């Protein structure tokens with residue numbers, strides 16, 4: 021396969037984008053990263069430089085800034101785009117719905133308009149398993165009915181619809197939409213990982229903060245679900261596996277006249293109590309927890325049917341929950357002692 025000169029990676033210093041940058045580079049692609057640091061830190065570039073041992077092509081810009089994006093496309097010969105830049109917090113989206121629409125839908129609209137103007141028609145888009153509701157039993161296939169219950173999910177659903185309309189009008193475009201289940205872990209090197217600007221609300225970063233002594237205990241949101249131990253079941257997926265899935269999707273798009281929507285997950289249901297035990301094992305410390313009532317909007321169980329990604333892309337997750345906890349802990353304990361990054365909230 022003749023590889024394209026350059027991939028534009030938006031949200032490149034974010035949690036998943038930074039891991040995709042490494043996976044793309046290691047697979048032989050040239051990467052131009054763009055981010056406005058709305059939810060990441062310039063220090064991520066230091067970790068990436070060490071990992072990739074060379075200068076990075078990076079531009080600080082807002083994906084919704086059409087002039088800046090157009091100038092970027094004019095400066096670089098971009099062949100395809102991986103679009104991670106977005107706002108991603110469900111509770112925050114309830115408080116800032118207009119911002120979520122502006123960044124997640126408006127940013128995608130601007131990006132695709134600029135791509136069209138520069139004749140770039142290959143796109144990998146980050147969607148989410150948060151589009152699937154609670155009414156269907158897992159494992160969830162891509163054709164499961166969607167239940168949009170908050171502005172974050174709505175913004176991703178609108179992104180998917182925008183891309184479907186674009187594909188209908190311009191059949192030369194090729195779009196891979198990837199719906200991830202629960203990203204977890206960090207790069208095995210310990211040099212990059214998750215470090216958002218706001219307070220952590222997902223399970224694994226909260227576990228890490230308890231292990232670091234930054235929280236006295238983990239709040240377990242409900243132990244009365246109809247699940248084996250009463251806590252919520254999720255499909256946790258190592259962030260490096262997600263990154264590898266993106267590389268596979270991109271390679272497929274460049275080779276085949278194909279557009280698709282695929283789940284990225286492991287297909288394994290893991291409970292909150294099982295995650296607590298796995299994290300305690302990884303960090304060698306007890307993880308105290310207290311059970312409180314269910315968190316509004318949580319479903320009892322969500323895990324993927326991953327057979328389509330395996331068939332279409334030949335992709336399958338390689339890393340288990342123990343590896344996710346080990347790598348999360350390696351990253352957090354190293355970052356905690358490093359002055360390069362601000363302390364977690």
Ligand SMILES: NC(=O)c1ccc[n+]([C@@H]2O[C@H](COP(=O)([O-])OP(=O)(O)OC[C@H]3O[C@@H](n4cnc5c(N)ncnc54)[C@H](O)[C@@H]3O)[C@@H](O)[C@H]2O)c1
Pocket residue numbers: 030031032033034035036037054055056057058059060081082083084103104105106107108123127146147148149199200201202203216
């Ligand atoms: N982490 C998850 O749980 C999860 C699950 C499913 C889907 N996703 C999706 O995956 C993508 C990446 O998520 P993540 O976990 O890496 O999030 P993240 O917040 O760590 O990364 C997103 C990056 O985009 C940047 N960004 C935000 N607005 C921007 C703008 N207007 N212009 C330029 N850059 C901007 C942020 O600074 C950040 O670095 C997002 O689209 C998210 O919705 C995430």
Ligand SMILES: O=c1ccn([C@@H]2O[C@H](COP(=O)(O)OP(=O)(O)O[C@H]3O[C@H](CO)[C@H](O)[C@H](O)[C@H]3O)[C@@H](O)[C@H]2O)c(=O)[nH]1
Pocket residue numbers: 108109110148149150200201202203221222223224226238239240241242251252253254292315318322
């Ligand atoms: O402090 C915590 C945090 C989480 N949980 C529980 O841990 C499980 C996982 O919760 P997360 O917040 O880590 O993840 P969610 O499944 O709620 O949602 C995440 O994964 C979804 C994909 O399925 C979407 O992408 C969404 O945006 C993203 O936050 C849930 O049962 C939740 O109740 C706790 O008990 N205590």
